[in-house]
Amino acid sequence: MTVAMIGEAQNLPASLLLVGGGKMGGAMLEGWLKVGLPGSAATVIDPHPGPDLQQLCAARGVALNPASDTIAPPEALVLAIKPQVLAEVGPQIAPLVDSRTTLISVLAGKTIANLDAAIPGCGGIVRSIPNLPAAIAQGATGACTSPGLAEERRAMADALLGAIGVVAWVEDEGLIDACTAVSGSGPAYVFLLAEELARAGIDAGLPEELAQKLARATVAGAGAMLAQSPLPSGTLRENVTSKGGTTAAALEVLMAENGFRPLLRDAVAAAKNRAGALSG
Numbered sequence: 001m002t003v004a005m006i007g008e009a010q011n012l013p014a015s016l017l018l019v020g021g022g023k024m025g026g027a028m029l030e031g032w033l034k035v036g037l038p039g040s041a042a043t044v045i046d047p048h049p050g051p052d053l054q055q056l057c058a059a060r061g062v063a064l065n066p067a068s069d070t071i072a073p074p075e076a077l078v079l080a081i082k083p084q085v086l087a088e089v090g091p092q093i094a095p096l097v098d099s100r101t102t103l104i105s106v107l108a109g110k111t112i113a114n115l116d117a118a119i120p121g122c123g124g125i126v127r128s129i130p131n132l133p134a135a136i137a138q139g140a141t142g143a144c145t146s147p148g149l150a151e152e153r154r155a156m157a158d159a160l161l162g163a164i165g166v167v168a169w170v171e172d173e174g175l176i177d178a179c180t181a182v183s184g185s186g187p188a189y190v191f192l193l194a195e196e197l198a199r200a201g202i203d204a205g206l207p208e209e210l211a212q213k214l215a216r217a218t219v220a221g222a223g224a225m226l227a228q229s230p231l232p233s234g235t236l237r238e239n240v241t242s243k244g245g246t247t248a249a250a251l252e253v254l255m256a257e258n259g260f261r262p263l264l265r266d267a268v269a270a271a272k273n274r275a276g277a278l279s280g
């Protein structure tokens, strides 16, 4: 497994077609334009582009929904539609690619075999699972390639995915559903933690606005420490926990037999199972 850092922009593709400019596709496009992908190199297809996407494309000279007979086969096809519409959308996209194209998918659950069946004719496939902090170039992406993908195609995908955060390449495609459950869906678990911490603060007597402000800043501050500190997360946790103090009292509840650990394990297992069910 290799981890690429942000800024490896020299291998960005000469042409990129993004299909699906929703939350994930839009976040990635924003990141790529920030690190130097020229707007003129990008084309977006999305039948109902939201105002943010329209504004971004107009501001950066990105072609949005041009006539399909004007789209040349791109070096990179980035697929960011819902997994449930792949079978329907695939035949519309297949005529737009050829063997020069590398398909980069972010679809939860859809396997390399599913992608190849839906959009045949690409010269290689990267199956990846980014996450929403890609919008601020702090994403975490798990990725794998179709067998024997040419090194320059992988480097191009690495530049794209590395431009929006950390990339972890795995050899075994079977690990991607677990990546989906941990880092793809993971930001939602953290946002829930912020919501519930605020709610618990209200129950403990804080005014709502203050509880929300403190909970949000606490999750953000702890996240920033995780990003910046070389210490393992367990050590950071211990550094908060004074012997016989308040944190120890709280952690005793959270780490009880039926507490946070089995709950999170079950949640991640449910997400992984759902990713598996989206295959096909």
Ligand SMILES: NC(=O)C1=CN([C@@H]2O[C@H](COP(=O)(O)OP(=O)(O)OC[C@H]3O[C@@H](n4cnc5c(N)ncnc54)[C@H](OP(=O)(O)O)[C@@H]3O)[C@@H](O)[C@H]2O)C=CC1
Pocket: 019, 020, 021, 022, 023, 024, 025, 045, 046, 047, 048, 080, 081, 082, 083, 085, 089, 106, 107, 108, 129, 130, 131, 132, 184, 185
């Ligand atoms: N959101 C996340 O945090 C993550 C999402 N993903 C993956 O990213 C993909 C997109 O998810 P997300 O961005 O959240 O979903 P969104 O619904 O926000 O985005 C999907 C976009 O695709 C558009 N679309 C629908 N049909 C077509 C079509 N025929 N051609 C082009 N575009 C089309 C949708 O338009 P309309 O709304 O009009 O249908 C929508 O704008 C999913 O496969 C998901 O698994 C992966 C990791 C994280």
Ligand SMILES: O=C(O)[C@@H]1CCC=N1
Pocket: 108, 180, 184, 185
């Ligand atoms: O919820 C989902 O299915 C997508 C994939 C990972 C995050 N969002």
